[in-house]
Amino acid sequence: MSSFSENARSPMVIGVVLGLVVLVAFGGLGMAVFDGRFNGDNASRLKDEIIEQSVEIESLENKIESIEEEIIAQKRNEEVALKLDTVVKTLEVLEEKESALEKQIDDIQKEIVHIDEEQVAYRDEYRVYERNRALGEKVASVTLQSGKELKDVTIKEIMTDRVRFTTEFGSTTATWDELPESWKERFQIGEGELVKHAAMMKEAQLKTSLAQAASSAEHGNQLRIMELKRSVDKTSKELEQKKNDVERGRARMASLKRQASELRSKHREALARDRKSSHLLSANKIEGEIDRVDRAVRATSDAIKDLQKQKGQYERELRQAQR
Numbered sequence: 001m002s003s004f005s006e007n008a009r010s011p012m013v014i015g016v017v018l019g020l021v022v023l024v025a026f027g028g029l030g031m032a033v034f035d036g037r038f039n040g041d042n043a044s045r046l047k048d049e050i051i052e053q054s055v056e057i058e059s060l061e062n063k064i065e066s067i068e069e070e071i072i073a074q075k076r077n078e079e080v081a082l083k084l085d086t087v088v089k090t091l092e093v094l095e096e097k098e099s100a101l102e103k104q105i106d107d108i109q110k111e112i113v114h115i116d117e118e119q120v121a122y123r124d125e126y127r128v129y130e131r132n133r134a135l136g137e138k139v140a141s142v143t144l145q146s147g148k149e150l151k152d153v154t155i156k157e158i159m160t161d162r163v164r165f166t167t168e169f170g171s172t173t174a175t176w177d178e179l180p181e182s183w184k185e186r187f188q189i190g191e192g193e194l195v196k197h198a199a200m201m202k203e204a205q206l207k208t209s210l211a212q213a214a215s216s217a218e219h220g221n222q223l224r225i226m227e228l229k230r231s232v233d234k235t236s237k238e239l240e241q242k243k244n245d246v247e248r249g250r251a252r253m254a255s256l257k258r259q260a261s262e263l264r265s266k267h268r269e270a271l272a273r274d275r276k277s278s279h280l281l282s283a284n285k286i287e288g289e290i291d292r293v294d295r296a297v298r299a300t301s302d303a304i305k306d307l308q309k310q311k312g313q314y315e316r317e318l319r320q321a322q323r
Contacts, residue, residue, distance in 0.1 A: 127188040136155065235310055235314060236311065245297075252293050260287050263279040263283035264279070
């Protein structure tokens, strides 16, 4: 019964019922239109009503189709949402597993590092112990990689990159590359240690070179400072001398101007007495000397300006070098 009620409410059943209603209505209207008792205005009115109802019926059918399409689309959306929810849950489970695996991997890597550190520590302890124990050890003979044989060997010192010992002919050394493989295995000499030692030696050489370069640069800078100081002192002395020359020149011009003025006065007095005078000629000569001294003073003043600029440049360079 419940199933029948749900089916009766479905859009398809509604459409069928509506269609039957439409057919009955059309049948009734048709009989009314073609019945002899109806004519004239009534017939026309009924025709208009039929047309209007036809339009309404078509509109209702379109709405029914639209509703059916929406229901179908809704069902599809529900199916997609259900699948999406399933996928999301699956991803959550996978992310949890991935997180757990990452933690396991991290723990394993830490354990590997710990084991490596223990092995390195053990090798270091063994290396130190075996090398110390070998000091003073006597060996009948040692054959180097080159084929050279050393006899009556006594180990004196085991270094990072070589071994020093005495032989029947005196003290000698051999690098690890020259020693037999058995010696390398016994004293735990590997490429890593040699590379580390070479890097340390290179770093030490670099530091020495840098220190020498810094010392050389400092020495050069000190020489530059001394040179600049001498240049500043020399320029200062030249400036002082030029300024004195200007002062003496100005004083000389002032004295000559007074002399020229006195001579012109005497010349005017001689003219007033109707006497001949050479004072004017002397005054002209003195004024010519004044012009010469004035040109020299102006040239010296220009030289002072140039020297002041040069001194300022030296002083700036000196401050820069002293920083």
